[in-house]
Amino acid sequence: MSSATPKRKFSQRGQRSFGSRLQAATTKRRRPFWVYLVAAGPGLIAANAGNDAGGIATYSSAGSQFGYRPLFFMVLVTIGLVVVQEMSARLGVYSGKGLAALIREEFSIRLTGLAMVALGVSNLGLVVSEFAGIGAAFQLFGVSRYVSIPLSALAIWSLVLFGSYRYAERIFLIMSLAFFAYPLAAILGHPDWHRVATQTVIPHFIASNSFVFLGVALIGTTISPYMQVYAAAGVVDRGISPEEYPLERADAVGGALFADIISMFIIIATAAAIGGTGPLQSAKQAALALRPIAGSQAVNLFAVGLLGASALAAAVVPLSTSYAVAEALGVERSVSRKFRQAPLFLGLFSVQVLLGAAVSLIPVNLITLLIFTQVLEGFLTPIILTFIVVLSNRRSVLGDAVNGRVFRKVAAVTVVAIAGLSSLLLIQTLIGWL
């Protein structure tokens, strides 16, 4: 008569034997290889969020000041990024919770406070850099940043609050794809491949104060706390379960590698174009790196990419701060359902946009400001990383997916090295002042 829906008893979790689960985990997910290439998972997106305004400025400055020499350092940073992103994704997959929620549950309330402040300040630094990026991009089109930054801050604020942000986001994303021109520009720019290869593979360290400064900025822009929070949240949002972890790990590791290959191509392209001319002075100079591919349009291509990447992150970063704070306070619902009506989060979002835009209006060189914010990231990164490493060392959080003996050491060395370099810079700066 009618198509009746079948009713069955609700099967409880855990009824299946371990053996059948194991079998399911190994046989179930046989996906064709191209899925790994096409599926843009949270890991890929999170790691590539590093190639934003701050990233472009820092990598370009590295190439222009030190030529190909920072490439080996980037290899080390890449290892760090892979380790960290893998841990963040693993925490998300196996606990099913965001990073902020995990920190609140696993650490004392004061440490949670510390983590949230570190994340908040670091994200605010990013917002500053995104608005600086927007300002720099508009300057390339001949618009003063004192006009463009306030207007775009207002535009982004209202787009997020009054709806149509999703459409704007697509446009920004497509614009930011302009940066994929870098690998091609690097190849067409005829770099000295022999030097590129030796500088990448042969271990070396550049012992100079200015490289320590840039090194911290390179770490900060490549491994910023925002990306780890994003990687874990993205995984949780999609409901990726432990059974699917192999695929997610491929996404996290692949995403980190891909992001850093692009970063290294930015350094190569810039080094080939303007290497050895000292620290980067202006966005126009950075755009020269794209000349082999875009010719006279290099500046425009660069400006479009910079604008897209900056505007994209200028909205997402403050939102992610609000989201993490809500998670730590245990009031997810106020962000998830009525962001517009939740005074605390609306306030937090607005303050970040306002402060970010205001700081980026300070009349200093925008490139200097951009690199400075990445140094700030570099200082705060070790704090969040320590939380991540401690969490993923805990069997009570991850069960059998806990860090192994070797991985523990690698993770610890990564954090200590990053913290060490930051402290070195801090000491240098203090000595410089005295």
Add this chain to the structure above:
Amino acid sequence: MARKPILLNPRRIKDLRESRSQRLLTIKSVRESIISFAGLSGKPVSNQNGSEIGRLVDVVVRWSQDSDYPPVTGILVKVGRRVAFVDTDRVETFSRDSVVLSSATLDLRDFSQRPGEVLLGKEILDHQLVDVDGVQVLRAADVFLAHALGRLRLVGVDVSMYSLLRRLGPTRFRSTATPEKVLDWAAVAPFDEHTGAVKLRSTHQGIKRLRPSELADLLEDLGRPERQGLLSALDIETAADAVEEMEPEEREALLRESEPEVAADIVSAMEPDEAVEALRDLDEDERHEILELMEPAAARALGNLLEFAEDTAGGVMTTMFIKALPSDTVSEVRSQLETHRDHKDEIDGVLVVDEVGILLGEVSLFDIALSDPGQAISELISEDPVVVEPEVSIEEVAERLIGSRRFSIVVAVNQRPVGRILADDIIDALSPERGRFHFPRLLS
């Protein structure tokens, strides 16, 4: 409390002052009688002579069936580098900032958690809870203990921002309980740290009273283990109703993270149109996996629906409808309706078809309710139903619906009905995405 403008009448002011001091007195006495766990943790544990033995690390309570307020069974004390369990029988007094033991000797046995026992600090404080009365997911900012029914018991949980600030601040303020926003423990559903299961019987009942949309909100806000725990506390029909109400992204995540058998059970119990919408969001192999675990007939029906494009009549229709032959009597149709009681929100009429399945007309429930039981259903057909083909676009369905002022529309192939579209499904399909902040899924 009255929010009207207060006239400056001296007597009124006196009354107000008195009621205020009364209130403050009550708050003060409540403050003094309840023990804040967040304040107590880390405080000294001493023996009867007053010499300190160690520090309090955690408090153990046991869930019990006969009381909504779990009794404290013992405490964990850190002595040197070891953590020892002390039974409540050996505790002389519990106060806001210290614990005094009754025996001078302390038996340093290691603690092993027994089933039904819960550590307040490790498993309740700062973890997610469901407030069944207020229908919200919260994190415990503090947990309150009080003497009741002859024992120290867990009585309430504080969720205020103020308590968080107090815990952030200097240690000496920590032990003063600040009952700002306190939830009665009886109205809270906590989760088991390991299995995610919901623990208390009375809260089970409370959860059963929630509406599907309220349950959907709770499911959206919980972390994965807690969410699965809440889901397994529901019967499959309720679970499916709640999942139908969830935001598409959250529903997608929930089905993906669930064991495939559980996901298949939930999808089976959903209304066909909602099930199709949920399945569409999943990857192809995830979809197949779920369909394979369902009963073949239901899986085939959903598979057929999935063939239609998402923005056509076939894509949003439900295959849930009631058919009757012209010769069926009203009482026969009524008893058929009786068997579909749990689809009552989805049914607004009965379709009359001939022997080969060709649609003859529609009869509204109203007419069926008011007619003589012996009457043939064909006599009740009044107007022609609005019929569309499955390939028709949603916009056109909406136009037809608006034009006809009906609540539902029939989808038919070669005049044979295959499904129905209700007005609310059209509203869902046409209204823009409801705003929930998500980390953007850029390239997907």
